[in-house]
Amino acid sequence: MPARLLGFLKRPAVAGTGAAFILRGLTLVSRFLLSLLLARMLTPAEMGDYGLLTATLAFALLAIGLEFYSYTLREMVPATPARRTRIIADQIVLGVLALVVIGVLVLVAALGGLFPSRLAPWFLLILITEHISLEATRILIITERPVRAYVGVFLRGGIWVYAMTVLMFATPSTRKLETVLVWWALGGALAIAFSAVSLSNLPWRELRGYRPDWNVIFVGLRTARPFMLSAAGALVISYVDRFVIDRFVGREALGIYTFYSTILIGLLSLGGSISHQFLPKVISGYAAGAKAYRAALRTFFWSLLTLALGTTIISGLLMGPMLNILGLSLYASSIWVFYAMLPGIFLRMMADVPSYALYAARSDNYLLFCNLGAAFISTLLNVLLVPVLGMYGAALTGGIASAVLFFFLALLAWRKMREDCREPGATATVGLPTDPDMLYP
Incomplete structure (x- = not known):
């Protein structure tokens, strides 16, 4: 053995x-x-x-x-x-x-x-x-x-x-x-x-x-344009709050918020790494037909749900004691900002499932619409809430924008799953969704 x-x-x-x-x-x-x-x-x-x-x-x-x-x-x-x-x-x-x-x-x-x-x-x-x-x-x-x-x-x-x-x-x-x-x-x-x-x-x-070959370069830019806009939307959701906090609350408050968002972006990157492992299976499932498509998404959903729930719960339980042990009292005094950010990061992780479902189906316009819409909501709410609620306004905005993103992606993915998939064997080579390594602490 x-x-x-x-x-x-x-x-x-x-x-x-x-x-x-x-x-x-x-x-x-x-x-x-x-x-x-x-x-x-x-x-x-x-x-x-x-x-x-x-x-x-x-x-x-x-x-x-x-x-x-x-x-x-x-x-x-x-x-x-x-x-x-x-x-x-x-x-x-x-x-x-x-x-x-x-x-x-x-x-x-x-x-x-x-x-x-x-x-x-x-x-x-x-x-x-x-x-x-x-x-x-x-x-x-x-x-x-x-x-x-x-x-x-x-x-x-x-x-x-x-x-x-x-x-x-x-x-x-x-x-x-x-x-x-x-x-x-x-x-x-x-x-x-x-x-x-x-x-x-x-x-x-x-x-x-x-x-x-400038013709090739221009063709490549046209091909990449929807992906670039979707990636820009994802980055706005992740980072626009930092600029707003710095403008309305101050650099020290931004430092505390950056500390917590660094940890949570690490969790998001972990979820993205797992998601990328399922991408070929989801694409192959879509090409094979409706049954295989749904089976691949079902396995993907439960695997990512287990990871997202486990990491967010463990992070929530350990953060307070860890800060006390390390003597980071200034950060510990704002621990509720971290707790307020957890639902948003959980929903961002889970949004990978409907996002990849739409991606495999080549519904690029849906992905673009959802990401840019969530980015607009994130920007607007940050400008409205951060001056009033400070860091808590940014945390609340992150949760709302992530919920909107997840809801509309899930709705559109559900509609796509109810439609007929491609004929078996009708495969296509597609690019990758937003790279989790683009997200930095």
Whole structure:
């Protein structure tokens, strides 16, 4: 029996899946550790600076990437190695142009006092490393190297947190925001170097003399447009509250709110990781017919419900005692903000089920409508409620926007499930929904 078990574990598919889950788990744990570390080492105002920087970074990454990977996925899967290098080259050209525009905007904002000038260089450096490493990770996944992709994710978002934790405890002078930014950029650089080695077997020499294919780039942008708008809606729901709190309540309150939202975005990323494991099954089920489609969604629903309920309940029970043990009395005094945020994050996690159901059915317009509608509600309610209720207004808004998103996605998915699915075998290659790695603490 032990020999059979050992042989089973040594199978490439099993070992690869296990390694991917371990790396993903270590990365998610590092996000939780990072939130606790920042709360211990930084002042609430510095935590607020960090919250604004990460929120701005999320939108800037979307502006640079333009969700172009939703097009490259469709093109790379059947492409030859030489064709893949040309697709990557076209994407690099697009990214460089977008980066130049974003860089100019950041410079103007810093000179105009709209962005902290001391953080602007670090912001741009992290933006470059994050974008390149994120796109490299997606390319590794597309080219069927998931374990290497998750090693890159761990380097980009995990290992540097553990190293920085040791450094901050050993050297008190390093307990400042700039240290976090230095190590963050270093993690991205390590991920880029590893990805470059992993992709070195592609025929890059054939790009000599190659000129960007602007027709392909424009076609890709048109393909990616609905995905970009949907991703923008998701980011607005996740981050617009930080800007409103900073404007109407203050940077210190934003630091407390950022601490809690960091933990909850980590839970959302965990749910997104699980959801991505079910995506191929949901797509295959839709292609196979109504019965298989519903069976795949049923399994997906119960699996995600178990995870979402378990994580939210455990988080709610442990947060208070954990803050008391760590001596974070300032954050503990606002613990009810965290409790008020839990229903919203639970509904955001569960919204993946109807979202993926619609996605598999290629109902892109429904997804776009729901995400943009929820983003509008989130923005409006934050502006109305935060000046009156402070952080509690932002937490309440998150719950309402998530409930609206979940309700309309579920309603539209139910309607789609009642319709006839495709004929068996009528498969189609589609891009991925919003990447959970786009969400930052």
